[in-house]
Amino acid sequence: MKSxxxxxxxxxxxxxTGRYYIGMTENINLRIKHNNSxxxxxxxxxxxxxxxxxxxxxxxxxAWIREQQIKSYKGGEAFKKLIHGEVA
Numbered sequence: 001m002k003s004x005x006x007x008x009x010x011x012x013x014x015x016x017t018g019r020y021y022i023g024m025t026e027n028i029n030l031r032i033k034h035n036n037s038x039x040x041x042x043x044x045x046x047x048x049x050x051x052x053x054x055x056x057x058x059x060x061x062x063a064w065i066r067e068q069q070i071k072s073y074k075g076g077e078a079f080k081k082l083i084h085g086e087v088a
Contacts, residue, residue, distance in 0.1 A: 007063035011053040011083060014046045024067045028054060053083050
């Protein structure tokens with residue numbers, strides 16, 4: 001039985017610190033709200049956070065692999081190209 005669930009990889013940027021947060025979720029709108037509410041320890045007191053990039057996947061494994069790939073960029077050239085709409 002195939003699920004209609006979608007998974008999102010997202011990048012948010014803090015308005016106050018300029019830092020980035022990379023994550024994966026099934027509900028992008030709820031996740032942004034959650035991160036901006038201070039409920040996430042990693043983003044608490046560092047917001048507000050704005051969604052600057054997202055990708056959509058049909059399966060969790062593919063989404064997780066891509067999330068790990070983006071996190072491995074560590075703010076380098078590939079990361080900059082990705083958030084500026086260039087191929088990465």
